Amino acid sequence: MHPQMSLLRDLQALDHYIDRLRRAVAELDSGEQLRATLERSRQRLEQVKARYQELHATATDQELRLQAFDERLRQTEADLYSGRIKNPRELQLLQEEIEQAKRMREEMDVEMLRIWEQMETMKHDIDEAERDLQHAERLYEAHVEDFRQRKAALESEIEYHLSERAELTTQIDPEVLARYEQLRQRLGGTAVAVVEQKACSVCHTLLTPYTLKRLQNEHTLITCESCGRLLYDPLLAQDETPSV
Ligand SMILES: [Zn+2]
Missing domain, CATH: 1.10.287.1490 (Helix Hairpins)
Known part of the structure; x- marks a missing residue:
């Protein structure tokens, strides 16, 4: 030998x-999966916020429409009581028109309420998505810190043994x-x-x-x-x- x-x-x-x-x-988990979860949480929050913005715009439009509608209704009613219109048939038609407009106004109110309710629900969704995101961020950061420490420890151990190896090989x-x-x-x-x-x-x-x-x-x-x-x-x- x-x-x-x-x-x-x-x-x-x-x-x-x-x-x-x-x-x-090589086998250390760098946290890719947690990062993907974090990314999904972030996307979800963005989506919920975007939907809320859309609904908010719809609500603003609806309010403007309601204001315009009310204005027209007031004018029509003023017309009715102005005494300008004498024809009974015409007066009846106008009255019917006002009644119909008032029913429509009620429907619009119901729709408005529905939008507000939806907005409230969505605010809760946003809060929940924000909490989820914060949780995912904390988990990921803690994992990454742990990963860095483990990796650094292993790498310094490798370095130590490599210098030991270099010393040993000089004898061969x-x-x-x-x-x-x-x-x-x-x-x-x-x-x-x-x-x-x-x-x-x-x-x-x-x-x-x-x-x-x-x-x-x-x-x-x-x-x-x-x-x-x-x-x-x-x-x-x-x-x-x-x-x-
Ligand atoms: Zn052999």
């Missing part, structure tokens, strides 16, 4: 840890390191396998006596015949450790 396999095993453990931290950063032969990096990239992040009961710890293939013998006798990088990972045998490493 290559004398630097212990260092590679340490590097592998460190890389796995950094990979996990990076995955944790550049060619050995290049081989490690290459394998790690090709084999899904794991370049080193441990010999466990004469088998590869990653692909679980039983190692041949020939490979085991090479591990024991050669000081080179030996790979698993099945998955191609660099083999580290803890028993051999113990032999290498000088006794204290």
Whole structure:
């Protein structure tokens, strides 16, 4: 086994840890869903407000129409009592016209009341939509703050371990390191396998006596015949450790 396999095993453990931290950063919920909810609340408030404005304009129009109507009615009544019209048939028609106008006036009042009621209901809708929006804003802001803190904590941890890694790699032969990096990239992040009961710890293939013998006798990088990972045998490493 290559004398630097212990260092590679340490590097592998460190890389796995950094990979996990990076995955944790990627999996953090940035609050997209809450932001969408917030956006919907905002839109709803805008819609309710726009409807209220429309109704308000309708109410203003209706009031103007009522005023004009009342004015005409007053004039017609004044005409009726002015004594100007003498013809009984004409007078009767005018009276009928006034009666009809008064019935219409009542209907207009009912319509006006209906609009005011609708406006009251809509004011409550606006209040409710505003409360919803404030609630959604608070939730989103709290979430974003939490997300930022978690992300910053993970990132500073990653940075710390990356500097640890940089230090460790200075102790490793550049060619050995290049081989490690290459394998790690090709084999899904794991370049080193441990010999466990004469088998590869990653692909679980039983190692041949020939490979085991090479591990024991050669000081080179030996790979698993099945998955191609660099083999580290803890028993051999113990032999290498000088006794204290
Ligand atoms: Zn293997």
